[in-house]
Amino acid sequence: MDKIKIIGGKPLFGKVYISGAKNTALPIICASLLTDEPVTIQNIPFLSDIKSLNALLLQIGTNIEEKAEERNGHLTQTITYHTPQPTSLVAPYDYVRKMRASYYVLGPLLTKYGHVELSLPGGCAIGARPMDIHLSSLEQMGAKIEIKNGYVVADIDGRLKGAHVAFHSASVGATCNILMAAALAEGTTVIENAAKEPEIADLIDVLNKMGAQIEGANTSTLTIHGVEKLHGVTHEIINDRIEAGSYAVAAAITHGRVELVNAPAQYLQTPLDILRKTGAKVEMTDTGFIVDAQNVKLVGQDVFTDYYPGFPTDLQAQFMALMCVSEGAAMITESIWENRFMHVPELMRMGANINVHGHASAIVRGVEKLSAAPVMSTDLRASFALILAGLVAEGETIVNRVYHLDRGYEHLEEKFKAIGADIERIKIPD
């Protein structure tokens, strides 16, 4: 339960190296279960979510070899996953409750080994987070699924069968799970209304390199011609668009100038357009982009979260923090998660003027300044929003429950210190 202390008021200047994408690494690590050959994944970020998933794979019987190495100018991890024969086909409650993306073992273990028991993750702070699309699609592919004692128990006779499945929501998680399951199914699977997030295209890329036959990357209709066997591969995952967008807001909100090295600007068009409209300058470089908001009066802009290529829900809280200190009113609408405004009361404790309407929208009226306060993290992205508010608040802000940040932001204090923030972790012994 460490805390982060920030003294606000310093504009940020310098370079931030963007890390590998957490939400790409998680499904790709689980894709290694689809083959009994080694799979080497490069550019994996140092995050507690990765450690949690590695712990689950170890208990499934995967051999894991980790190596830290310098890539693209900063320290990254290369990890080799090798599962010649699993020793367990169970994803227990204690692992899944720590990290819900553990559910990515469902598709791979079921399609390759014919049986899996996965603790149902349940809801979390941002919403109910159902798994109906994952389960009904697998049933359409011939799986027998029962819910027993909080677990999904899934079995197949022989191989999964290709099917035509249409998702009622363009779910990232279900798209990944069904892609992996269908890769080894008998016959062709078509997914309609698939998610188009860049993380999906990276998963398709690695699966195709492993011998899968998947067509339609970056579109909402994916066609998977099942194959009998997949082989090992070495793959470098893409960089984290949400981390890049988060530091882009840090540059803007502090009226600084920060270069985001290795930042995938091509996946951030909608948020970067909004950032430009606030008045911040966004300039492309060979490897990423620069955000410059020196001597700029920021003007509030509306934000509507949506499926990719719409504005990412995972940047909503950070942009709300920005609008809190921008001139005028901004309407923030959250269309993906039903409970993703938990940062609002914390921002209001720092002096923000926000009015929430129902579950889906909030009006933010910009204020001249925020004042520091002890605040509480509620989820990963909300926590970053509180850090942003702390960077511009007068006085000393303490952000409690920092473990949320450690799940998804690699070397956070080091990256902020390198661009001049007055930030420090206060270690609280267990």
Ligand code: EPZ
């Ligand atoms: C992924 O979650 C991300 N997590 C989330 O990031 C992100 O907010 C979300 O996609 C949306 O972009 C990971 O990649 C590990 P979904 P996921 O299935 O896959 C509904 C972060 O901060 N739905 O795309 O769980 C669901 O209720 C995290 O890094 C169903 O109705 O999200 C939601 O409204 C937080 N039934 C919508 O679809 C289902 O079976 C999108 O959810 C599945 C989803």
